Amino acid sequence: MTELLTIVVATCLGYLVLLTLIYVVFALVSAFENSVRRRESAVEDYRTLSSSRFTIPVSVIVPAFNEQTSLVPAIQSMLDLDYPEHEVIVVNDGSTDATLDVLQEAFELERFETFARTVFPSGRVRGIYRSAAHPTLLVIDKENGGKADAMNAGFNIARYRFICGMDADMVMERDALLKGMRLVVQDPGRVVGVASQLGLALDPGRAMAVSRGRRRVERRPLVAYQHLDFLRAFLTNRLAWSRLGFMLCASGGFHIWRRDLVEQIGGFALGFTCEDIELTFRAHEYLQRQGQEYAVLSLPDNIGTTEAPDTVRKLVSQRERWQRVIGETVWHYRRMWFNPRYRIVGLIGLPFYLLTEVLAPAVELLALASLPLALALGVFDVTSFLVMVGAVAYLMASLSALAILLDDLHSRTYRRRDLAWLLLLAPFDIVLYRPIIFWARFKGTWRFLRGNKSWDRFERNVRSQPA
């Protein structure tokens, strides 16, 4: 029994050490990538880019399901984007609340018919609306079919060479599209996909009303920890993936894709819980098979703010869904695991996902089950355990601090005192926030194994009425 326990504890510790090493290496690569992107962005001629007719036009597609509380500020921010030519296509995916009415009132919508070819099949379109106030806004009202189906419906009607998917709760920075398209415009033949960093707030519209540099980070620890989580994911992980050539997660909040690629790979897939990660995997798979030189990039620019769940229940619901879709996608593309045909994507990207995302809940569960027993039987002494927890806490806090530093160097978005607040919270992440995420990931894995593919979107936060 003791021997078995020793093996289990040693395995868990080995996993922890391996994971830590990987994260440290990725953090260093990310810091380098951030430095390059920061210098690049500092000398970019955004003024010319924002007025030139040679800047590639973009179709923004916003799927919306029951978004009556968050949609108007989000769409307004998308219409206000500083970009030479873009259209905004909102797809009301059979909302059962007043989403369409709210849109109609806010943007003076009127029903018109617009004929489009069916590139990808989608749910029945009930009507198409144009705005009298904003000629670049188009609203498709269709029967419910899920987010991927809504994206496909928007894609069918989109006019431009690049499409940009945005979430209906995202409030964008005015220069979001310029920042996102900056590298595409330089090399549209090679850069096929772009994602970028997002901020978090309970009410994105209110948060974004404050100018950059004076913006607040939510003080509530639950939201602040999610903010830290986002910063770590985007600035000490995805930047490294982007640099190394296996950016496997262009999140639904903001993702730009070259239209012809999406067309070639068959559009957004309906058979998955979420469509964003799967599309990224499929794009890599296709382009690697074709042997094409390409880039899917993740940028450090803070391009907008999305809504953060404000209760533990909502957070668990969101994160378990994310875990489920990671499980579904990594399993679906198992032929790519360790497959040299897919080069770095198959040899490092997919195994990384497998190791850090898919297997993590199982190892964490094993550790949780064996540790008390190991402590009780003396396989592992309490002092070592406590020192180890402290070591992991400060190591992770160091990665968080690096993420905060990289974000501040690049975007200078938040107030100094809020940065200090995040830095102080970081060491307690392991005891205050990780257990919630562990539970969500465990639940997500369990539901993935049971084949559950429901959407379970978290209920939107209640907003205070503007004065």
Place this chain on the structure above:
Amino acid sequence: MHEIVFLTAVLVLAISFPLWLLLSLVTVLGRLRYDRRQRLGAKTPSARHVRRLLKRALEKPRTEIGEWRRIAALNRLARMEHPATAHVLYHALWGDDDKAAAAAVRCLGGLGSPWAIELLVAAMRGGRVPRSRIASQLERLYPEPAFLLLPLLRDPDPAVRFWGATLLGPYENLGEGDLVELARDEDANVRAAAVEALGNRKSEEAAEATVALLDDAAWFVRVHAARAAGHAAGPDAAPAIARLLGDERWWVRTAAKDALEGLGKDAAEALVPILTSRDRFARNRAAEVLQDIGLVDFLALAHPGSSLLARIYAAGGPRFREAAEARAARARETMEEQAA
């Protein structure tokens, strides 16, 4: 095992705690310094600093970060309009570092002086920097480059001719003869650019050239020709453009629809025969243009029983009719409210 775990954990803690502290201090103090600098504004660089910038701008960097430092130095010198700017930008533009060359293009566009424009036009010929970036800068300097662009139209390289024609678009009185010539170029991209530029002109030659390209073999030339013919040839081109509503390529149909909408009510007559086309998409799109130019709403309000409206409804389908009737009902309500 106890000892190994304990010692490893102590070691990690001994490194990670000070590291967290250090990064936190760097973050907060760095931001404090940044905020102070923002408040005080930019300082005039010292002579020593300028010398360092010059050295950096001219030396060959060994690392990627070094490349960006060089670019930052180029930028800074150009912004300061330092007397050596022309020299360092020339050096960067024709050196072997592509990123520095691209940065030089941006700086030249920012300067906008005659020598900078000449260098940009020369860079357009050279083709080291993506030509779209050079074009953005030359376009930004409108109308200064004007005559310097004309030789590009006769360049042996089709890519240069393409950009020459594209850039000449906004210059309504310049190079029309050459553009008409280029509308018959053997390279389809050049033809597309030429026809697009001709779209901004009102002469008979320009109109003829744009209408002739409506039947081009390359679909993207037809796209540009449809849009250009709408502008250059006006309502006379409407029947020829309307024909493109049934083109084999979707993008050509879309361009034709946009061009017809641009013609407004003058396009209506040309669209009526298309309403009974055997091609469903052509019928649909003809109905859509009539809707977008306001004819459907007018008929639905003033002549709801007209045979033309019935034909348009038949071409547009039930959803089209539903939308039109909803708009008409709303318009009637508004009128009644106003009358009351």
